[in-house]
Amino acid sequence: MNGSENGFEVLQPGPMSLLQDAGRLGWQHLGVSPAGPLDLHAAAWANHLLGNAWGAPLLEVALGGLQLRSRVDSWVAVCGADVVIEVDGVPQANWSRFAVRAGQQLQLGYARSGQRAYLAVAGGFHGPTQLGSIATQQRDGLGGLHGDGRALQAGDWLRCAAAHLPGVASVPWPYVPDYHCRPLLRVITGGDALSFSEDQLQGFFAQAWQLSPQSDRMGARLCGAALTVPVLTSARQWSQGVSNGAIQVPADGQPIILLADRQTMGGYPLLGWLHPLDLGRLAQCPAHHELRFTAVSLSDAQAELHEFYRFFRE
Incomplete structure (x- = not known):
């Protein structure tokens, strides 16, 4: 010093x-x-x-x-x-x-x-x-x-x-968020979402998940009724780039939401992406906290994110 x-x-x-x-x-x-x-x-x-x-x-x-x-x-x-x-x-x-x-x-x-x-x-x-x-x-x-x-x-x-x-x-x-409440986090479905059966996709949104204690700055791991992971076509056998908020579903059926320190490539099926402005709310949840998800359109998420950046960056 x-x-x-x-x-x-x-x-x-x-x-x-x-x-x-x-x-x-x-x-x-x-x-x-x-x-x-x-x-x-x-x-x-x-x-x-x-x-x-x-x-x-x-x-x-x-x-x-x-x-x-x-x-x-x-x-x-x-x-x-x-x-x-x-x-x-x-x-x-x-x-x-x-x-x-x-x-x-x-x-x-x-x-x-x-x-x-x-x-x-x-x-x-x-x-x-x-x-x-x-x-x-x-x-x-x-x-x-x-x-x-x-x-x-x-x-x-x-x-x-x-x-x-x-x-x-x-x-x-x-x-100012209330961190005591159970958050309803918004998801932009996409990626490999169409490869999941309709009942599995609905099951993701219908159930209450818990945040795993194994979560860290790389990813938030969810615990709940396991999803059935789809078998991807030969065109999707290779790993692809992944972004902040990507929702991966590994073989055990327990989704992982990728965060700031994530890897940059991944081969697990992607169910979609968490709304970028809901990632912060997720980051404030303690282990075992209950999480629920709802769908949001890409256009609505883009419009809200545009307003956020316009306020803070201009």
Whole structure:
């Protein structure tokens, strides 16, 4: 740590705190997944509250338990999981921005609902980039504070610039999710969906699934009444590129929803894709949480995603 630099010292990193940005885009043809925040909604609001550029580097804090000491007068915003937020013991509102002065300690308690909190700082955190991104990808050992995919550790130094904003601000309440409720997640059917029998396709939407404890940043694994996996034609015997939200159905009939750290190719039948704006809601669900799905048209999903990007990126 260089005492002449501005930033935050990591006193306690929590179970897993990762430096993320908009993702490592444009490298999937070489087998490099994009990484980036699992909950795009919460991450986008955290940066937006501070006036940061789209995808400015921030922290994805799994389950909470993070403690930082500031060496700079700045502003931070926290959105996502319901965690107790304190600056020198003084409570701060979630889904809001607030000032942190040099010498003060910022603490995030453990999540009471939701799984991931996003902590942004005015101007974004600074760090080395690899393949054009600072995003942490643990599986491939890419990105992060040290460029090797490691999660934050005690003693790490998060560099940022001093900043001054006019005052506190919060996300309007209609845009703050309730992580206690059972989500109804929207699916764009496609891929190999027509290869599934009609009763199997209806069965996917009719039943309540549970989120498996084996889920991680690569994929959310579902547990429920197994689907019968179709036998694909010879034209689909080869693996194909897969994207964020793709719903694979492996031989055991238990679907997997691919997430930010996914592989870039896959050969399992694809039932469809989770609505991109529902991936964040999925990322906030704890193990064994009940999940239900409903169909959404591609055009409706595209229109909603367009409005999301228009608001946050323009």
